[in-house]
Amino acid sequence: MAAQERLVAERERARERVAALERDFAGLAEAASSAGTDDEHDPEGATLAFERQHAAALLDAAREQVAALDAALARLAAGRYGVCARCGQPVGDDRLAARPAALTCIRCAAAGSRP
Ligand SMILES: [Zn+2]
DSSP, rough: OHHHHHHHHHHHHHHHHHHHHHHHHHHHHHHHHHTTTOTTHHHHHHHHHHHHHHHHHHHHHHHHHHHHHHHHHHHHHTTOOBBBBBTBOOOOHHHHHHOTTTOHHHHHHHOSSSS
8 A cells, every 4th residue: 555545544543533532531521520529539530530531641642643644644745754754764664564654763763752
């Protein structure tokens, strides 16, 4: 599959995930307010609070994924897709197949996100 099609398909999936997680999160917020629970002293309230934190973390990750795929598509449009954003070496087909939104090669990714 061409890089563009793959990225667009991945972004579509990531957007659907964001939408689904937003519904989950809204449902949890509603459950918490309708139950009128006390997060600190009611065990059920604590569980809901934990689930909301978990849902919020998943939602953040899904939104980041959409942003990463947008960035990858922008790089593709600029002719820089598949070139490491840090060292300028090829990212590698295997890595792009596994992580289409990867902006750095495996060596730079292993070195962490430090500049
Ligand atoms: Zn690199």
